[in-house]
Amino acid sequence: MSILLVIGTFEALFLTILVVAMKNKTKADLFLGLIFLVVGLTIGLAYLQYYNMHNGFPMPWALNISFIFMFLHGPALWYYIKSLSARGLRFKPVYLLHFLPFLVFFAIQYRDFIILDPSEKIRIVLSESFKTGNFYKIAVRCIGLSTISYYLWALKLVSEHRRNLKQYFSRIDDKDLNWLRILIIASLITYGINHLLFNLDLVFQFASFKKLMMLSYGFGSIYILVMGFFGLRQSNVFIRPDNKYPGLNQEKLSTGSDPILSDSDESFASSLIEYMENRQPYLNPEITRAGLASQLKVQPDYLSGILNGYLNLNFFDFINGFRIDEFKEQVIDEKNCHLSIMGIAYNCGFNSKAAFYRAFHKKENISPGDYIKGLAEK
Numbered sequence: 001m002s003i004l005l006v007i008g009t010f011e012a013l014f015l016t017i018l019v020v021a022m023k024n025k026t027k028a029d030l031f032l033g034l035i036f037l038v039v040g041l042t043i044g045l046a047y048l049q050y051y052n053m054h055n056g057f058p059m060p061w062a063l064n065i066s067f068i069f070m071f072l073h074g075p076a077l078w079y080y081i082k083s084l085s086a087r088g089l090r091f092k093p094v095y096l097l098h099f100l101p102f103l104v105f106f107a108i109q110y111r112d113f114i115i116l117d118p119s120e121k122i123r124i125v126l127s128e129s130f131k132t133g134n135f136y137k138i139a140v141r142c143i144g145l146s147t148i149s150y151y152l153w154a155l156k157l158v159s160e161h162r163r164n165l166k167q168y169f170s171r172i173d174d175k176d177l178n179w180l181r182i183l184i185i186a187s188l189i190t191y192g193i194n195h196l197l198f199n200l201d202l203v204f205q206f207a208s209f210k211k212l213m214m215l216s217y218g219f220g221s222i223y224i225l226v227m228g229f230f231g232l233r234q235s236n237v238f239i240r241p242d243n244k245y246p247g248l249n250q251e252k253l254s255t256g257s258d259p260i261l262s263d264s265d266e267s268f269a270s271s272l273i274e275y276m277e278n279r280q281p282y283l284n285p286e287i288t289r290a291g292l293a294s295q296l297k298v299q300p301d302y303l304s305g306i307l308n309g310y311l312n313l314n315f316f317d318f319i320n321g322f323r324i325d326e327f328k329e330q331v332i333d334e335k336n337c338h339l340s341i342m343g344i345a346y347n348c349g350f351n352s353k354a355a356f357y358r359a360f361h362k363k364e365n366i367s368p369g370d371y372i373k374g375l376a377e378k
Helices: 002-021 027-054 066-085 093-114 118-127 134-165 177-204 209-233 265-279 289-296 300-309 315-330 341-347 353-364 368-377
Strands: none
Touching: 002 027, 002 209, 027 066, 027 118, 027 209, 066 093, 066 134, 066 177, 093 134, 134 177, 177 209, 265 289, 265 300, 289 300, 289 315, 300 315, 315 341, 315 353, 341 353, 341 368, 353 368
């Protein structure tokens, strides 16, 4: 188990360096690095405590410190997701409140334990007398409440972020959402198990603090290894183009022209449909709200108003609806008989199998394969 802690610590530090050293860093990247750094520091301090207990306590300063840094895990994730989902995130003094639990518990631990004579600290750790104190019991419950609450909050932020992206883009599968979901779900599982073990021990006292610490931080090491594996596979987390969200930056620019046909919203909505059918801009897999608005010579917000207010659709569903209709036309065209389902889908503007199948089922309430099978039976 100690080897696992060492591996987890170095993996976290490696990921921190990898994120910080990559080109074209954003604020979100720095906060992602902060997540890995905090987790690595927590696991590393836990290993030092284990090392102390098996080697005559050569570093008593590292005793009973690691658990305090658990209060930083939730805020680090919150900053990361907030910086991804809030364009141009700026620091506000109120954000410092996220660090208040860490500062309060660290101050109490410093007063009651850290400044003690090394021999006294060693005695307390060996006897585990701290487990019967109110500070330990309150800290265990507060750490669980804090971390789980933050990660549930993070899921809510990701859900809102996904809805917002659909107002801007016709595809969102490459916008780090899978990475965020994996990160949060793995975190909830890890912290949920650890929180359960420590709280059960408060009631039943079934394990020593040493065993609980090794088990919980062992889970933490596995967690960081999973994060590293998926993070390295998800290339747009560690290496991405210069402009992460093309189109969002364009939203601030004025196109400077009048609507294409009429001052009437109803007339514009009709001309919009006609433009989509005739010019087929949806065939471009990278079409964005800003890009389409520029073609139509209107403001992006005006286009959104028409889509949401008159057509009751966000940009994502609006574009993919035309792509699906195009797919239904092309799939019955004999010229495309040599193409696979995804071959035709790519011709229609989709560039992800998962995105195509989800969009098709949402609109037609049937899978593409069953739809084609139904055509063959007619």
